[in-house]
Amino acid sequence: EIVLTQSPGTLSLSPGERATLSCRASQSVTSIYLAWYQQRPGQAPRLLIYGASNRATGIPDRFSGSGSGTDFTLTISRLEPEDFAVYYCHQYGTSPFTFGPGTKVDIK
């Protein structure tokens, strides 16, 4: 099983700041099989990025994904109030599909 590790566990930032979230895999993940989700309290996860760098339908361009192999990054260029949430990375190239433990982005 591919284990995903996310850092930091919590990121405290102010609106307008840039957020950089990391996801590291225990073994190489084919880039096209890496996704990022946003989860707000009491809501289901929402797909942000698939294939490591492709924005899902309706996702603002302040969200971007990059990386390859075992190291992937989600960047939020300028935080909006609605972006304070938990973010999960997800690999779906090797069964069982797995998720990282999440990074919480909270208001500083």
Place this chain on the structure above:
Amino acid sequence: QVQLQESGPGLVKPSETLSLTCTVSSGSIGSYYWSWIRQPPGKGLEWIGYINYSGSTNYNPSLKSRVTISVDTSNNQFSLKLSSVTAADTAVYYCARHRGKGMTSDAFDIWGQGTMVIVSS
């Protein structure tokens, strides 16, 4: 826009079988793969397994001995059964669609709102 809705009992006794159904509306269950994912309170996400319209399945080995996922194309539904439940199975259970048609390996682009299942006597 395709929507998913989970339904089933919110309380299950230990050692019994958890049964949930996901209804697909405003779209067909055909051509896609569909997954179940769960999230214990305050914790992260765990993939349970997937199915397609023809009944092809794949399960997480950690749960495989207790899980059955089935499909009912006539009612545009797929279902989850998890046997011999314990308190560790208490979680919000989500159903979700794989983004690409016919793609087992794909991100989950549409999710249900989730249903909380508590295992307790």
